[in-house]
Amino acid sequence: MSSIESVLHECRKFQPHELFVKHATISGIDSYHALCASADSDYASFWGGFARKEIDWKKAFNHILDESNIPFYRWFYDGELNASYNCLDRHLAKSSNKTAIIFEADDGSVSKVTYHELYIRVCKFSNALKDMGISHGDRVIIYMPMSIEAVVAMQACARIGAIHSVVFGGFSAKSLHERITDVGAKTIICANYGVRGGKSVPLKATVDEALSLGGCESVNKVIVYQRINQDTPWSLDRDFWWHELVENASDYCEPVWVNSEHPLFILYTSGSTGKPKGVQHSTGGYLLGTIMSMKWVFDFKDEDIFWCTADVGWITGHSYVAYGPLAIGGTQVLFEGIPTYPDAGRFWQMIEKHKVSIFYTAPTAIRSLIKVGADFPGKYDLSSLRLLGTVGEPINPEAWMWYFQEIGKERCPIVDTWWQTETGAHMIAPLPGAVATKPGSCTLPLPGIIMDIVDEEGNHVEGVGGGLLVAKKPWPSMIRSIWGDPERFKKSYFPTELKGAYLAGDSAHRDEDGYYWIMGRIDDVLNVSGHRLGTMEIESALVANPLVAEAAVVGKPHEIKGESVIAYVVLKGLRPEGDEAKRIVAELREWVGKEIGPIAKPDEIRFGDNLPKTRSGKIMRRLLRSLAKGEEITSDISTLDNPSILEQLKQSVI
Ligand code: WT7
Numbered sequence: 001m002s003s004i005e006s007v008l009h010e011c012r013k014f015q016p017h018e019l020f021v022k023h024a025t026i027s028g029i030d031s032y033h034a035l036c037a038s039a040d041s042d043y044a045s046f047w048g049g050f051a052r053k054e055i056d057w058k059k060a061f062n063h064i065l066d067e068s069n070i071p072f073y074r075w076f077y078d079g080e081l082n083a084s085y086n087c088l089d090r091h092l093a094k095s096s097n098k099t100a101i102i103f104e105a106d107d108g109s110v111s112k113v114t115y116h117e118l119y120i121r122v123c124k125f126s127n128a129l130k131d132m133g134i135s136h137g138d139r140v141i142i143y144m145p146m147s148i149e150a151v152v153a154m155q156a157c158a159r160i161g162a163i164h165s166v167v168f169g170g171f172s173a174k175s176l177h178e179r180i181t182d183v184g185a186k187t188i189i190c191a192n193y194g195v196r197g198g199k200s201v202p203l204k205a206t207v208d209e210a211l212s213l214g215g216c217e218s219v220n221k222v223i224v225y226q227r228i229n230q231d232t233p234w235s236l237d238r239d240f241w242w243h244e245l246v247e248n249a250s251d252y253c254e255p256v257w258v259n260s261e262h263p264l265f266i267l268y269t270s271g272s273t274g275k276p277k278g279v280q281h282s283t284g285g286y287l288l289g290t291i292m293s294m295k296w297v298f299d300f301k302d303e304d305i306f307w308c309t310a311d312v313g314w315i316t317g318h319s320y321v322a323y324g325p326l327a328i329g330g331t332q333v334l335f336e337g338i339p340t341y342p343d344a345g346r347f348w349q350m351i352e353k354h355k356v357s358i359f360y361t362a363p364t365a366i367r368s369l370i371k372v373g374a375d376f377p378g379k380y381d382l383s384s385l386r387l388l389g390t391v392g393e394p395i396n397p398e399a400w401m402w403y404f405q406e407i408g409k410e411r412c413p414i415v416d417t418w419w420q421t422e423t424g425a426h427m428i429a430p431l432p433g434a435v436a437t438k439p440g441s442c443t444l445p446l447p448g449i450i451m452d453i454v455d456e457e458g459n460h461v462e463g464v465g466g467g468l469l470v471a472k473k474p475w476p477s478m479i480r481s482i483w484g485d486p487e488r489f490k491k492s493y494f495p496t497e498l499k500g501a502y503l504a505g506d507s508a509h510r511d512e513d514g515y516y517w518i519m520g521r522i523d524d525v526l527n528v529s530g531h532r533l534g535t536m537e538i539e540s541a542l543v544a545n546p547l548v549a550e551a552a553v554v555g556k557p558h559e560i561k562g563e564s565v566i567a568y569v570v571l572k573g574l575r576p577e578g579d580e581a582k583r584i585v586a587e588l589r590e591w592v593g594k595e596i597g598p599i600a601k602p603d604e605i606r607f608g609d610n611l612p613k614t615r616s617g618k619i620m621r622r623l624l625r626s627l628a629k630g631e632e633i634t635s636d637i638s639t640l641d642n643p644s645i646l647e648q649l650k651q652s653v654i
Contacts, residue, residue, distance in 0.1 A: 008395045010059065014404070015436045016413050020386070022092035024433020025299050032434035046448050047075070047288070051358070054291045055284065056090050057081050058257040065474070068430070071494040072481065074261050075285035075475040082255035083283050084126075084159035084263055087326035088119040089255070099331045100179065102150050102354055103304075106195045106337035111324075113148055115329070117557050118155075118316070121246075125156040126253040128245035132221050134187055136161035136256055139266070140217075142312075143167045143176060143186040143203055145194030145485035146336045148240065149225045153189045154322045156265060161256035165278070166267040168313025169194050170202065171597040173209035175276075179268050180210060183483060184218045185611075189242075191225040192232040197341040204232050246350060248277055260284030266483045267315055268423040270534035271492060272523040278483030279315075279421050289425030289477025290324035296394075296446060297386060297415050297429045298358050300328055307333035314531070314615045316391055320360060335409040339365050344373025348380040359407075362530040367398045367560045377406045380385025387432055389415040393562045394518050400439035406560035416443035418518055420504060424477030428516050441515045446553040449475055453510050458498040461510070468522065469508040470501035478502070519545070523623075526555040526563050531599050535621075538565060538602065547571050552611050552619045553602065556628040566628040567602040568649065570612055575607050580654050604628075606652040608645060615641045624649075
């Protein structure tokens with residue numbers, strides 16, 4: 001409630017700076033309204049027009065939107081294109097020598113590639129993949145650190161019509177294994193090690209471990225990029241060095257032209273059950289979403305230096321590192337390291353060094369940099385910046401104001417972008433030269449994106465009010481299905497009560513200006529440091545430990561991470577106390593790190609003889625949430641079967 005209170009009392013409003021408005025692509029609120037009106041009057045033609053203008057098609061489409069099998073919408077579905085051609089080849093005539101990527105390694109060394117060089121590297125690697133037997137429709141797992149090679153790997157898959165599924169390098173062997181088997185991958189592309197914060201992280205060893213878990217018969221090759229010269233475990237008949245494969249590969253590779261609906265990639269994300277969902281995206285519609293948002297929300301200009309700090313393992317790194325910036329022929333910074341190494345000034349130092357003009361990061365990073373290094377921004381020249389962005393979770397007004405004043409010097413608009421793995425691109429965000437901003441609000445939907453707030457029966461909430469956030473119309477970059485589970489796709493996102501609307505899974509509030517304020521998830525999904533974690537996933541991981549009988553996981557507000565993970569655990573043996581309890585806590589945290597990944601480790605574990613349950617055996621998470629926050633329980637507990645357990649759990653803080 002307190003976060004809701006604080007944003008609802010927020011009434012500061014910032015008009016876009018005059019200078020910014022003057023040069024903005026969408027300039028002034030009237031231009032924004034005109035675009036929205038044009039989308040309203042003919043929804044399909046609105047998107048069709050942009051799709052024709054912004055994408056190079058091998059075969060033009062005649063049909064814009066197919067609604068014959070709702071909710072399996074198809075966009076531009078008789079058109080043919082190639083995403084890599086749109087990101088590379090089409091820029092060569094004009095921008096062959098333009099820098100595509102400025103890569104800064106963990107140790108500060110910098111390497112740059114032009115569009116022509118990137119094109120050659122993608123062609124060579126595409127040919128290497130073809131030689132490995134990869135072709136149209138095959139699934140390829142990419143388990144790479146932030147690197148030019150990671151982008152090359154994704155683009156090369158796109159070039160030959162293979163479907164990539166990037167797994168974040170922080171996920172454990174178990175999580176990687178689950179994704180490999182679910183997607184039926186034929187090949188894995190990884191690095192031998194990653195380098196972050198001065199330390200090397202074994203990646204190839206984790207791939208080997210994942211493959212040893214069984215059921216990975218589909219995988220017959222592993223391609224390894226040698227990031228550092230260090231011992232790397234090796235299987236002679238299965239593993240190949242990246243550099244050896246591309247050495248003699250041809251530097252021309254004809255793109256494989258695919259249907260607009262051909263899956264460009266599958267990206268796993270957490271839902272409210274234990275099993276992650278393979279979010280399946282299209283080619284044409286997805287690309288259009290990234291292009292339009294680069295232009296509208298980031299107001300991208302030819303001379304901009306764009307930097308999105310997200311890892312390619314998340315959707316933000318797909319849309320605003322691997323595809324969006326390249327599709328519009330922009331220059332971007334790609335960073336291998338972490339914001340606090342060698343010190344908490346790293347981001348600001350890099351902005352100065354590379355003259356970054358558009359900077360896009362997560363609220364959790366901003367909050368942690370305020371906490372550990374509020375003095376750092378003052379040491380650097382940040383005058384190259386003209387636009388700032390945030391994504392991943394609600395930004396608290398205090399952090400927004402700091403970002404606005406200390407980083408943007410009150411010159412740079414802040415675009416707070418609400419979207420999801422499933423939406424592919426920004427959905428609600430200010431067009432910076434048109435829409436006034438309010439700290440903590442993602443403001444208004446993009447033109448052509450029809451959002452609403454509804455009650456549980458799907459009825460529109462009129463005027464000021466709160467409820468479920470939904471999209472009332474399909475949009476080009478939307479999720480197409482859950483890989484291998486179309487029924488789950490229908491059930492999760494288009495529940496019958498909502499009469500055809502897309503359920504985002506967030507609750508939201510609309511203010512008197514029609515601005516959206518995101519209040520958080522409505523399902524059993526936590527948002528820890530901008531990363532989505534399913535409580536069920538963590539619970540299943542805990543219960544898989546031989547010591548554990550039962551577990552319930554809830555979130556608790558956290559100053560920096562947004563939310564922290566609190567686990568209530570019942571052991572098979574006696575409830576532990578003292579040093580023994582501490583030892584088991586450490587063991588279980590490690591265990592979850594191994595089962596899912598370090599990001600999912602519970603911040604606190606509390607032991608009980610039981611969990612609060614209803615007579616029918618359902619865990620009352622609402623009570624656990626209150627306990628976790630240290631709140632008095634004042635709500636109704638008449639359905640609770642074992643009220644005495646509350647007292648015990650209250651005492652259980654270790
Ligand atoms: C969930 C999606 C989209 C890329 C990163 C996360 C939350 C995202 C915002 C924002 C408030 C936000 C929502 C959403 N979220 N952006 N600007 N303001 N909340 O992608 O892992 O798919 O998570 O992140 O709860 O549903 P994701």
